[in-house]
Amino acid sequence: MEKMKIKMLYADIKSDIEVIENELEQALNSSSHLLNDASVHLLQAGGKRIRPVFTLLSAKFGDYNIDRMKNIAVPLELIHMGSLVHDDVIDNSDMRRGRETVKAQWNNRVAMYTGNFIFARALQYVTSIENPRAHQILAKTMVELVNGEVIQIEDKFRLDQSLKDYFRRIKRKTALLIESSCELGAVVSGADEKTARHLKRYGYFVGMSFQIVDDILDFTATDKQLGKPAGSDLMNGNVTLPILLMKDDPQLAPYLTKVAVAGLTEEERQNMLALVRNSEAIKEATHISNLYLKKALKEVEALPKHPMKKKLRDIALFMGKRKS
């Protein structure tokens, strides 16, 4: 169902998304059998390709040319893919999108080399773009992305963190790459400054909403929908919005104490999930996500008249209401 919706949303740029898919396949081609296997493994795991989609849609507001735009859309997706491979080492995750992770199928070191290979391929690709501003945006994004991850590790199991801490973290961890996808689409296609600024802000707000929905789904979706055990974020020590909103609930307290010390049994995990799912925190978190969506839609309104405005609106709404 979700996949069908995505296909419909991408319909206008279907042939260009196919170009990106083919380019991704080529970019991951290597003289090493193992790197090829790991890359095929990643490509087959799929993904929503939201970053390239945002780049291409944003580029429609400038001088659109897929042969030029692929040189920024492909690296953005590669950077996302590479960071997932390394994240799985950090989170000790064996499953992602219902498939074994690179680190689980081979080992951590293979995952490190694979991630580095993908990052380097991304940079090889992007160097066909001569605009120095594009490189500066992308480089800053890469650095901030890591900073977000470092903060996440430092904040692990830290229940005294504020909502501000959480928002700052997800901004760096997720929103920035989506923000940059939109901004880079605009910058590389030569869209005017004002349009680029609105698209950048749109990307930021969508990215924030996207991550909050992700954090909600980690509790509300099923293991099957997630392709990994529900509640994994908390089990890995990542204190996300739903938990921050209900951390003082006395019923939740024993789970929070235990998860940090010894982890939860399967029965405890199920009970904890039931508690969170039935709490007001999910509604509150959804409300906050919707506030970001509204801000994103406001940015769309401020864009010049263009057929792609409706698409940006639809995708933002889809991202905010998705179920997996």
Place this chain on the structure above:
Amino acid sequence: MNATSITQSVQTLKSNILQHVHHRALLQNVGQPTLQEEQLFFIQLPFLNGALMNDEHQISAVTVGIVHASLTEHEKVKEVEATSKEQQLLVLSGDYYSGRYYQLLAQSGNISLIQKLSEGIVNRCEHQIRVYEAQKRSFEQWIESLMVIESELIAQYYDVYGFASYTELMKRTLTYIRLKKELDLLKKGQPCFLYKAFAADSIMMDSIIEALQDHLYDMERQLREDLTNIDLKDELKHSIEQYITF
């Protein structure tokens, strides 16, 4: 120029690199990045031998050092059970340094070096991962892989700035140093690249050690010959000789 000024130049580069990758949380948890003195020496070699260094060269030298640091951090990640906070931050320190090198070159608009270094990283990763592939390779092929791992990035950097006349010497010396370290680890029965490379082939380690020793003797002889033919200041030749004393 004397030995002190060579050391000083290497130390200055080291300080510059550390300054550009400074990160409070990473420093606290994983310490400073590992920078190999011999790599830094070869990054500086053309300038120590008289080439004029401008601002672009200076930043470029720093970024080559940062890329080495980045990839070395990832070599410290355990194959299994990398679950401690330190291990998690090792993954991120490598990624952070990698982002910083790109950021520095993007700021200075040096797209051609970004292109060459990323090409070098791809090549290096392809050789690093070989020890996990099932395919059997010869002793020479494994030595070739180690040569790529040790020297590829500096070779790409030399290429950008027209210092290719130093490439062969740099490649041989850095490979020699690495092989010497590999030999020491093999003798102690400790894990290393070549140990992994040959472990699956059930070849006796003693015969590998012997072949490696022979190879090192040949390399040393070749390197000494190279040093007599290359246009290099005597102090620099002397520094390289110190690296290759078996």
